[in-house]
Amino acid sequence: MSQKVKKVTERVSFPEDEKLRPWLPLLLDAYAIIDKGVSIAVREHEKEYKSKLACKKGCGHCCRTHSDIPLYPLEMVGIYWYSIEKSGRPLRGIIKKQLLEYRKGDPCPFQVDNACAIHTVRPLACRQFNVFSRPCSEGEDPYYTRRIDVLTPIEKYTHEAIKMMLPFYGITDESAKVQAVKTGFIHTQVQVLQACKWEELALRIGE
Numbered sequence: 001m002s003q004k005v006k007k008v009t010e011r012v013s014f015p016e017d018e019k020l021r022p023w024l025p026l027l028l029d030a031y032a033i034i035d036k037g038v039s040i041a042v043r044e045h046e047k048e049y050k051s052k053l054a055c056k057k058g059c060g061h062c063c064r065t066h067s068d069i070p071l072y073p074l075e076m077v078g079i080y081w082y083s084i085e086k087s088g089r090p091l092r093g094i095i096k097k098q099l100l101e102y103r104k105g106d107p108c109p110f111q112v113d114n115a116c117a118i119h120t121v122r123p124l125a126c127r128q129f130n131v132f133s134r135p136c137s138e139g140e141d142p143y144y145t146r147r148i149d150v151l152t153p154i155e156k157y158t159h160e161a162i163k164m165m166l167p168f169y170g171i172t173d174e175s176a177k178v179q180a181v182k183t184g185f186i187h188t189q190v191q192v193l194q195a196c197k198w199e200e201l202a203l204r205i206g207e
């Protein structure tokens with residue numbers, strides 16, 4: 001689900017948008033932490049198992065195979081913002097069409113020409129799903145066929161990123177954040193990407 005781990009450990013930045021939308025820096029900071037954690041975990045995995053990362057641009061079977069990608073509310077807001085305001089033509093029109101045609105349980109509607117059309121704001125789960133040794137076959141979920149080739153994310157970075165997102169949910173106090181991470185508060189907020197009503201987003205995307 002990558003196209004992903006190209007040396008993307010730098011935080012992307014949208015200064016004007018971030019000034020107007022206080023939730024946006026939270027999301028972009030969180031994603032930068034996730035990407036850093038993934039980059040370190042990939043290096044460690046490659047060294048330990050002497051096996052190279054297989055994910056690369058244009059390799060997108062995973063986006064069609066996975067049927068239960070977790071998506072948090074802040075991530076959903078990010079996807080709305082990016083699809084409506086940042087995707088250019090002709091991609092915007094293609095996304096809109098795919099979202100309009102989307103039916104619950106279909107593969108992810110953001111895949112266009114084997115690539116992720118919302119790569120900048122793709123969900124945390126997509127960022128962390130990385131596979132080594134050889135690309136997934138069509139329909140293969142290597143988590144079940146060859147778990148050893150699937151990256152295990154470093155928990156410390158996942159927790160840090162989740163902590164970064166918590167002010168969006170009204171949790172701003174440091175000790176409350178620590179407690180929320182410990183109790184898995186964020187998981188009470190999760191939706192499944194393939195179960196979302198994407199038509200609502202489609203109707204807000206211009207031609």
Ligand code: SF4
Pocket residue numbers: 001002003054055056059060061062063129130131134135136
């Ligand atoms: S190797 Fe698998 S997980 Fe990685 S991009 Fe290709 S299909 Fe997706």
Ligand code: SF4
Pocket residue numbers: 001002062063069108109110111112115116117118119122123126
């Ligand atoms: S958002 Fe969709 S297209 Fe993008 S990486 Fe995730 S599953 Fe793939």
